[in-house]
Amino acid sequence: xxxxxxRPGKIQKVALGKMIVxxxxxxxxxxxxxxxxxxxFDLDLIGLPVLSFRENVYYIIDxxxxxxxxxxxxxxxxxxxxxxxxVHVNLTEAQEADMFLDLNNVLTVKAFDKFKVAxxxxxxxxxxxxxxxxEQGLMICAKKAPNTIGAVGALTKVFIRSGEMVLARTLxxxxxxxxxxxxxxxxxxxxxxxCERYNGVLDExxxxxxxxxxRGGITTLLAKAETLHKGTQQRRAHCIAAAAVDIINxxxxxxxxxxxxxx
Numbered sequence: 001x002x003x004x005x006x007r008p009g010k011i012q013k014v015a016l017g018k019m020i021v022x023x024x025x026x027x028x029x030x031x032x033x034x035x036x037x038x039x040x041f042d043l044d045l046i047g048l049p050v051l052s053f054r055e056n057v058y059y060i061i062d063x064x065x066x067x068x069x070x071x072x073x074x075x076x077x078x079x080x081x082x083x084x085x086x087v088h089v090n091l092t093e094a095q096e097a098d099m100f101l102d103l104n105n106v107l108t109v110k111a112f113d114k115f116k117v118a119x120x121x122x123x124x125x126x127x128x129x130x131x132x133x134x135e136q137g138l139m140i141c142a143k144k145a146p147n148t149i150g151a152v153g154a155l156t157k158v159f160i161r162s163g164e165m166v167l168a169r170t171l172x173x174x175x176x177x178x179x180x181x182x183x184x185x186x187x188x189x190x191x192x193x194x195c196e197r198y199n200g201v202l203d204e205x206x207x208x209x210x211x212x213x214x215r216g217g218i219t220t221l222l223a224k225a226e227t228l229h230k231g232t233q234q235r236r237a238h239c240i241a242a243a244a245v246d247i248i249n250x251x252x253x254x255x256x257x258x259x260x261x262x263x
Contacts, residue, residue: 009086014051014058016071017079022052022059022093029064037069039236042185043111043153046070048084050099052091061088061096075235084114112142115152129155132164136171144182147175151185158192162199169195169204177212187218190225190240197241198257210248221247232261 021029037045049063060067063085071078091099118126133140133149140155141148149155149171159167170192174183181187195202214220224243229236242260249256 009088011084012087013082014085015080015082019058019060021064033065034068038072041073046111048086051085051087052096053087053089061100111153129159132168136175149183151183151188154185154188158188162192162196166195173208176208178218181218186236189237193237193241194244207248210251211244214247
């Protein structure tokens, strides 16, 4: 006989390095699912993984593929990175398995909703990101429309990784080079890498002009990045940055940026 679990659990931040998978209460980890998630990774889709804390270990009940994809997305040094999870205490493995089955019928909480609540609560990171976005004449909104951004996960990643000035420059370049294109998470991440690595040497005006002048606009940028990805097997965000460097350097005259691959 199984025992129903009615305790709601506690939401808390847990380091990725402290989480393990129970082979008895989880399905087999499928590499193709991880690859699919990483391919178009978006923090908005992480939601709240569910953990069971017992015997001083955090066992993953629900979200193992999302967590594995997040580790790959973060790259080296992912172990101390913390994410919010729903944590239950002292469940048995049988109870964990029952909970896993029940949770597959429940929609995860979207990061966009968490972001909005965090802004309302006045949390510094989310509040600062909202301010930076609005200072560029843009708006955070779940619905795709001109001058709106729904990819709060990508905004947060660039802000935490590179700071306020880099995020602001990233948004201006995308906004002015591709005024008709939506702000996609991968593009924000890729141009964010460009602005971070070449901070101090990147001519923002020239970058906007050259990226915006290519035939096909952002579609061409993404196509070039995909070709680089297939040839190098490097992360797509890095390939977007590399493709942007190639486009910026293609025009005659002016100081060239060092190749992305040799910096």
